[in-house]
Amino acid sequence: MDPVKFGYWFPADVSTHGPSVDLLIDYVHYLAVALFVGWGIFMLYCLIRFRQRPGHKAQYELPHFKGSKYAEVAVALIELVLLLGFSIPVWASIRYELPRTDAPDKVVVRCIAEQFAWYFWYPGPDGEFEPASADRIKPSNPLGLRDPSRDAVSKDEFHFPVNRPIVVYVTSRDVIHGFNIPLMRVKHDAVPGLNIPIWFQATKTNDEIFAAMSPERLRIGPALVGRKEPYIAMEAVKAADGSDLLKSGDTFVFGEALVKGLTGAGVQELSVKLKFPVELACAQLCGNGHSGMRAAVSIDTEEQFAAFIAGKMAK
Amino acid sequence: MTDTHPNGSPGAREAHGGGHGETSFLWKYVFSQDHKVIGIQYGITGLCFLFFGFTLMMLMRWQLAYPNQPLPWPWLAELLGNIRAPGGVLEAGFYNQLGAMHGTIMVFLGVVPIAVGAFGNYVVPLQIGAPDMAFPKLNMASYWVYFCGGVIMLASFFVPGGAASSGWTSYPPLSNIATQGQTWWLVGMVFLITSSLLGSVNFIVTIVQMRAPGLSMFRLPFFVWAQLVTAFLLLLAFPPLEAAGVLQLMDRVFGTSFFLPSGLVVNAIPYAQTTGYSGGGSALLWQHLFWFLAHPEVYVLILPAMGIVAEIVANNTRKPLWGYRLLVYAAIFLGFMSFIVWAHHMFMTGMGTVMSTFFQTTTMIISIPSVIILTCMILSLWGGSIRFSIPMLFALAFLPMFAIGGLTGLPLGLTLSDLHLHDTYYVIGHFHYVVAPGTIMALFAGIYYWYPKVTGRKMSGLLGHLHFWPTLILMNSIFMPMFFMGMAGLNRRMYDQTVYVHGRGVQPLSLMVSWSAWMLAVAQIPFIINFFKSWKAGEKVNDNPWEATTLEWAAPSPPPHGNFTTLPEVHRGPYEYSVPGQSGDFCPQHARPDSASEGTPSAPPVPAAH
Numbered sequence: 001m002d003p004v005k006f007g008y009w010f011p012a013d014v015s016t017h018g019p020s021v022d023l024l025i026d027y028v029h030y031l032a033v034a035l036f037v038g039w040g041i042f043m044l045y046c047l048i049r050f051r052q053r054p055g056h057k058a059q060y061e062l063p064h065f066k067g068s069k070y071a072e073v074a075v076a077l078i079e080l081v082l083l084l085g086f087s088i089p090v091w092a093s094i095r096y097e098l099p100r101t102d103a104p105d106k107v108v109v110r111c112i113a114e115q116f117a118w119y120f121w122y123p124g125p126d127g128e129f130e131p132a133s134a135d136r137i138k139p140s141n142p143l144g145l146r147d148p149s150r151d152a153v154s155k156d157e158f159h160f161p162v163n164r165p166i167v168v169y170v171t172s173r174d175v176i177h178g179f180n181i182p183l184m185r186v187k188h189d190a191v192p193g194l195n196i197p198i199w200f201q202a203t204k205t206n207d208e209i210f211a212a213m214s215p216e217r218l219r220i221g222p223a224l225v226g227r228k229e230p231y232i233a234m235e236a237v238k239a240a241d242g243s244d245l246l247k248s249g250d251t252f253v254f255g256e257a258l259v260k261g262l263t264g265a266g267v268q269e270l271s272v273k274l275k276f277p278v279e280l281a282c283a284q285l286c287g288n289g290h291s292g293m294r295a296a297v298s299i300d301t302e303e304q305f306a307a308f309i310a311g312k313m314a315k
Numbered sequence: 316m317t318d319t320h321p322n323g324s325p326g327a328r329e330a331h332g333g334g335h336g337e338t339s340f341l342w343k344y345v346f347s348q349d350h351k352v353i354g355i356q357y358g359i360t361g362l363c364f365l366f367f368g369f370t371l372m373m374l375m376r377w378q379l380a381y382p383n384q385p386l387p388w389p390w391l392a393e394l395l396g397n398i399r400a401p402g403g404v405l406e407a408g409f410y411n412q413l414g415a416m417h418g419t420i421m422v423f424l425g426v427v428p429i430a431v432g433a434f435g436n437y438v439v440p441l442q443i444g445a446p447d448m449a450f451p452k453l454n455m456a457s458y459w460v461y462f463c464g465g466v467i468m469l470a471s472f473f474v475p476g477g478a479a480s481s482g483w484t485s486y487p488p489l490s491n492i493a494t495q496g497q498t499w500w501l502v503g504m505v506f507l508i509t510s511s512l513l514g515s516v517n518f519i520v521t522i523v524q525m526r527a528p529g530l531s532m533f534r535l536p537f538f539v540w541a542q543l544v545t546a547f548l549l550l551l552a553f554p555p556l557e558a559a560g561v562l563q564l565m566d567r568v569f570g571t572s573f574f575l576p577s578g579l580v581v582n583a584i585p586y587a588q589t590t591g592y593s594g595g596g597s598a599l600l601w602q603h604l605f606w607f608l609a610h611p612e613v614y615v616l617i618l619p620a621m622g623i624v625a626e627i628v629a630n631n632t633r634k635p636l637w638g639y640r641l642l643v644y645a646a647i648f649l650g651f652m653s654f655i656v657w658a659h660h661m662f663m664t665g666m667g668t669v670m671s672t673f674f675q676t677t678t679m680i681i682s683i684p685s686v687i688i689l690t691c692m693i694l695s696l697w698g699g700s701i702r703f704s705i706p707m708l709f710a711l712a713f714l715p716m717f718a719i720g721g722l723t724g725l726p727l728g729l730t731l732s733d734l735h736l737h738d739t740y741y742v743i744g745h746f747h748y749v750v751a752p753g754t755i756m757a758l759f760a761g762i763y764y765w766y767p768k769v770t771g772r773k774m775s776g777l778l779g780h781l782h783f784w785p786t787l788i789l790m791n792s793i794f795m796p797m798f799f800m801g802m803a804g805l806n807r808r809m810y811d812q813t814v815y816v817h818g819r820g821v822q823p824l825s826l827m828v829s830w831s832a833w834m835l836a837v838a839q840i841p842f843i844i845n846f847f848k849s850w851k852a853g854e855k856v857n858d859n860p861w862e863a864t865t866l867e868w869a870a871p872s873p874p875p876h877g878n879f880t881t882l883p884e885v886h887r888g889p890y891e892y893s894v895p896g897q898s899g900d901f902c903p904q905h906a907r908p909d910s911a912s913e914g915t916p917s918a919p920p921v922p923a924a925h
């Protein structure tokens with residue numbers, strides 16, 4: 001696949017519907033730039049040609065600009081095309097069509113947001129979700145399921161298989177959160193009291209994305225302490241006393257000791273890759289932990305996904 | 316609508332005939348009922364709040380540029396204290412307070428009070444040839460209620476838990492479970508809304524009832540039209556938010572559940588267990604009520620700015636505005652449409668296809684009058700004799716800046732493209748282009764333009780240039796990067812954007828934004844010096860230094876109590892510049908036509924010395 005980079009324009013996209021989103025954004029910007037440049041050139045021309053100077057007089061008679069009317073009608077028509085040709089039909093299809101039809105290979109997941117964590121709840125082998133009740137909530141049974149051993153529940157790590165429609169019922173149990181996977185052009189508010197299905201389909205697995213992603217040079221500093229997400233080291237680092245701090249290919253999490261060690265060894269930047277390069281972000285202000293309310297997204301092969309579910313069931 | 320009303324309601328006239336102005340300092344300058352004093356009070360208070368709101372943002376920009384690093388100055392950390400900035404690092408909750416209060420203060424305590432309270436109050440009665448507003452006491456009440464609202468908002472920083480921190484939108488349930496500051500915010504908002512309602516009634520009655528003889532609706536300067544439409548927006552849009560504010564107050568104080576659905580679980584404990592709330596409410600109901608106000612509010616922020624720009628463009632091109640009637644119709648249509656687009660702020664909440672189709676269609680429709688207004692103003696430059704005065708520079712800058720703000724609204728108004736951009740920095744860039752490089756530039760333009768009317772003196776041109784150019788460049792280097800940050804997927808309201816890999820990718824832009832914002836503060840120093848120094852030491856000018864046509868320039872500078880030495884009569888439209896066959900290049904609205912030919916007016920009556 002194309003290299004995955006994180007720069008100043010769209011991030012990479014690994015969903016089936018993403019290209020149409022990006023395309024519409026591009027088209028609207030073509031329209032915007034064309035109008036802006038048109039206005040801009042006309043305006044600059046006027047400012048120069050009609051500047052006040054000796055011997056120059058303003059004209060009282062207003063010229064009749066046919067062009068402006070045409071331009072306005074053209075803008076209206078283009079907007080109409082974008083609206084009827086793209087936004088309304090594509091939106092309808094990505095938001096509503098699939099969950100109603102019975103796609104046989106679809107995966108149904110429930111996502112429950114809370115301050116400041118994401119729970120992903122998969123039905124067990126029976127294909128049914130267990131009944132849940134808030135009264136049963138405790139650390140070992142965070143969703144309050146009747147029989148927690150019959151379903152799979154994952155916190156802050158969202159697994160789903162590639163190339164299959166994924167239907168997610170998004171809700172929250174406290175405040176409004178925003179379910180957002182930028183790399184898949186997925187965004188939906190998690191509103192308490194509402195349980196709304198969205199769907200999407202991925203085109204690349206986590207491993208493919210990981211391979212196509214260029215390493216990033218991460219700035220080492222206090223901001224990293226307490227980060228939960230695993231990284232993979234792309235270079236080896238030795239501590240000040242010569243012992244190995246990190247070996248190339250190590251999977252690690254930034255802790256206080258590691259950051260201290262790196263700082264002690266005079267490392268300012270470290271070449272790493274995120275173990276799960278696709279991230280789920282919270283898009284709605286939900287309290288003090290909002291910006292850290294992040295989940296890892298793992299787009300699995302069928303085998304990986306089955307193993308993941310089996311592992312969660314075993315617990 | 317075209318016939319003219321006799322000037323003024325008798326009540327307002329008598330109030331001025333009786334003369335209540337000559338009493339003590341307190342009544343003349345503090346509890347004044349004179350629209351000009353109230354306008355200045357609004358202006359100065361609003362500018363202070365604008366600066367304060369900007370200061371909050373400069374603090375936030377430190378955390379965004381240098382995440383989790385201590386503030387650069389120990390005294391600043393000390394000032395904020397250990398709760399707000401433990402170890403000198405801004406605390407996440409305090410960051411959210413800054414964000415919520417920046418938005419609230421900028422919108423409700425800064426820009427609206429300046430655009431409507433200050434410019435509207437000062438200029439509208441003068442431009443329609445009225446001695447004052449229709450209800451001077453209401454006008455005074457409106458200012459003081461606003462002032463109380465502001466004090467409540469400021470005080471909320473010092474209550475336990477600090478100020479409101481749920482964003483300027485205050486979405487429940489977050490705002491319901493927030494600390495006490497949120498209650499203060501709600502009470503403050505009730506004051507601010509009440510103030511706006513008092514003001515809007517006053518504007519409508521004044522503009523409809525108190526126009527000078529001969530001043531038909533279609534001879535009104537566009538600025539007055541803009542204020543009229545704005546007043547209607549405030550009058551019709553604010554009551555739902557006031558109601559919503561009271562409902563949220565009930566939820567918080569009396570334990571009702573208007574905005575709280577059943578079954579909430581907060582901190583893993585059923586909320587009903589800890590609070591005994593009943594549930595059954597709707598979190599989205601608040602969003603509907605809020606945005607029913609807050610979308611028209613956007614036009615409250617922008618219409619007066621357009622009005623200011625129209626006046627200055629006509630005056631400095633020395634020719635009539637192109638498409639004056641079209642402008643008026645577009646403004647009215649814009650005002651009307653602004654009431655039926657609100658749910659485009661809620662595309663991601665799961666509304667059905669029918670609803671989203673409706674709201675994206677209305678949103679596309681509302682872009683048309685905006686395009687028309689902008690086009691009219693730009694076409695007005697054609698055939699002019701353009702004077703690059705300081706107000707004109709700011710007004711000209713407004714046009715492309717507002718264009719960027721408006722055009723970037725398009726991808727947010729289509730659900731499909733909004734999918735990627737909703738709640739990202741792209742949105743922040745979009746609406747700031749409308750309100751900061753847009754409206755704020757127009758407000759500066761207005762200040763430079765009407766300053767001579769208020770003080771009898773002009774502001775310095777050199778300092779004006781020193782203010783304009785850096786401000787224009789920095790505004791762009793602050794807000795342009797935000798489009799790219801949003802495009803990269805970076806969400807707004809983030810305490811630490813380097814949490815995400817796509818956020819780290821745009822972190823250099825964040826540095827650029829922060830440094831530009833701090834430099835923008837420095838760039839305001841010439842303005843502040845200019846503003847205060849010119850009050851006493853500026854170049855003295857005559858009553859009509861810009862050679863303008865509208866009625867405010869027929870009054871002495873500064874206008875005395877009651878405004879006009881002789882109440883003007885109006886003989887023509889607002890922008891009769893460069894009329895063929897005339898000696899001068901402007902023909903004031905109040906200049907008497909020479910008996911036979913409309914052409915050469917007698918010299919405009921010079922008001923008696925002051």
Ligand code: HEM
Nearest residue numbers: 372414418421422426482483743750751793807808809832
């Ligand atoms: C010119 C100086 C200004 C700067 C540098 C500035 C900067 C910012 C930034 C960076 C944010 C985003 C904070 C975040 O997402 O965490 C923000 C939010 C906001 N600003 Fe400004 N701003 C300025 C002026 C204004 C003005 C004039 C207004 C209103 C009239 C305004 C209204 C708002 C509002 C309502 C928000 C909240 C958006 C939200 O809740 O997500 N700002 N500002």
Ligand SMILES: [Cu+2]
Nearest residue numbers: 177282286293
């Ligand atoms: Cu959240």
Ligand SMILES: [Cu+2]
Nearest residue numbers: 282284286290
């Ligand atoms: Cu959040």
